[in-house]
Amino acid sequence: MALQLMKLALRVTPDVTVEPVSTKYFYVAPTDLDVAASPFAIDAGAFFNDSGNAVTLLDIPANSYVNLSINGVPQMNGMFSYLAGAAGTGNVTINLQPSDTPILAGTPIVLEPV
Template identity: 45%
Template sequence: MALQLMKLQVTASTTTNVDPESSKFFHVTGAETAAGTTLTIDAASFFLDDGTPATSLPPLATDNSYFTVTINGVLQMDGLSTYTPGATTVGSLAIAVPAGGDSILAGTPIVLEVVSFTPSASTTVET
């Protein structure tokens, strides 16, 4: 019998699922925030979709989550907001109001949306 290269015959398939979870937090400003200052909203100052008070802001998983801020129905640029996850007195959203621009008026609705993804994968190998 002649020499021959022996090799394995292998096939594999992977199924990947990415399940997003969105949390929305609502706030209505109580006072005007002037241009050139920062509006900081504590976790307890937000309320949830059902109107109940929020008690904490969820963590942001590296490369698997993001947050957006909407002020008076307008999506804001990323660089204006600083998000800190956590419970009351720790968790907060800070919005830097640019100098030379408009202030945020009292009674303005602010919506914080946090989106997190939970990826999962399964691989089947057949030989």
């Protein structure tokens, strides 16, 4: 008997719906932020969302991680920490190192839960 491929014979209709949700929180530095001010915390209420509306809650889903970009450049995890929560509780803390240059006024800071 000649060799032949043996496989399952199935007719399947997948029923999977994927609804990815991409949330980003934006902040624009109002003044220069330098090493002397480090570490500095940005309150949840200071961020705005993709629609330009003020954020009342930094919602970081369980089992996720966050990316932080400053002026479009992704930052190392050790440079910042975050605390999910409402204004007055939730925040992002940025830790500048002595050799870092200031974050200039008008610089966008973006927090993105993944």
